[in-house]
Structures are given as C-alpha cells and as structure tokens.
Amino acid sequence: MSRNIMRKIIADTSSLILLYKCGAAEYFLNTCCCIVPQPVRDELTAAGHEGADFFEECIIKKIFAVKIHSVDFEPVKKLHKGESGAIALYREGAGDYLIIDDGGGAAYCRDNGIPYINALLAVKILFSCGKIDQKKYDTMFMWLKSNGRYSKAVIEWAENSGIAELREFLL
Numbered sequence: 001m002s003r004n005i006m007r008k009i010i011a012d013t014s015s016l017i018l019l020y021k022c023g024a025a026e027y028f029l030n031t032c033c034c035i036v037p038q039p040v041r042d043e044l045t046a047a048g049h050e051g052a053d054f055f056e057e058c059i060i061k062k063i064f065a066v067k068i069h070s071v072d073f074e075p076v077k078k079l080h081k082g083e084s085g086a087i088a089l090y091r092e093g094a095g096d097y098l099i100i101d102d103g104g105g106a107a108y109c110r111d112n113g114i115p116y117i118n119a120l121l122a123v124k125i126l127f128s129c130g131k132i133d134q135k136k137y138d139t140m141f142m143w144l145k146s147n148g149r150y151s152k153a154v155i156e157w158a159e160n161s162g163i164a165e166l167r168e169f170l171l
Helices: 013-022 025-029 038-044 052-060 081-091 103-111 119-128 134-147 152-160 163-169
Strands: 008-011 033-037 064-067 097-099
Touching (some): 013 052, 013 119, 025 119, 038 052, 038 064, 038 081, 081 097, 119 134
Parallel strands (some): 033 064
C-alpha cells in the first residue's frame, strides 16, 4: 500500500512511546501515515530518553511527518504542548483521527467530537487488520494493560470492543 493512500493519524508523545515500549511502534508506523506536531517530535527525540534513537531514525527515513500547526491551540490549560498541538493539527485537517493516551487530551477529544483511539486500541486494530498475529497481539496488549495508565473501564472497553466499534479507525 502506498503511503499517500494510508490513513493519516496524528499522534501524541505518550501513545508513540507506549507503542514503542510494547513492540508495536514499527508495525503501527508502517501501516499508517503518522503525523506529529513539532513538540511531540522534540519529546520523542530528546537525548537520553528511551526510544529517542528509534524515533530520530523514523524522522530521517520520513516514516512519520512532523508538522507545525498554524495556530496555537490551548483548549485546556492542563494539556501539554504535544497534545494541544495534535488537536490543533486535527482541527486544521491534517489527519483522519488522533491516537492520544493523555487523559486530559482524550477527554477533550471525547467532549468535542474528535475521533481518537489510544495505544490499547491501536494494537487491537493492528491485530484486527491482520498486521500482527495473535501471539504478538496478546503480548503487546498485556504489556499495555500492565504498564499503561488505563482505568479499569478503558481496559474493559478495549478488551470488549469489536470491528463494529472500531470500524472508523481501521487501517
């Protein structure tokens, strides 16, 4: 599949780091056209942070795009620059939906009708679309459940959601 017909997904830092740590980042990034705002790029490639070399290589190889949003967007004071930048890029039409694992950012998306998923659902979507096998899915999903900061309700929803609920996010 060529990159220009792939789904355009805007990501925040925490989602990409979680996908990296559970082993799903490469699958995810090779399955969509991932877009990040400049602050997310800066956080992902900060010297000494786990995964910085991987994400720097992704930028060099143009595996994901870094975009600067044209308007500062501060929907909620407690959102970080990365989350507010991702939301601003979505509002400017840069992507089809967001992958966001920041609780405040996810709440803003939910309350304002912005389509979004989290890393748990990204792994489930990769499995549902045949991009990873059952063993990888089980390992990645379990790691995210154990190490992500997900509420019991979010985990239960992710576990029980099927193709019908995830249709608009399929890759």
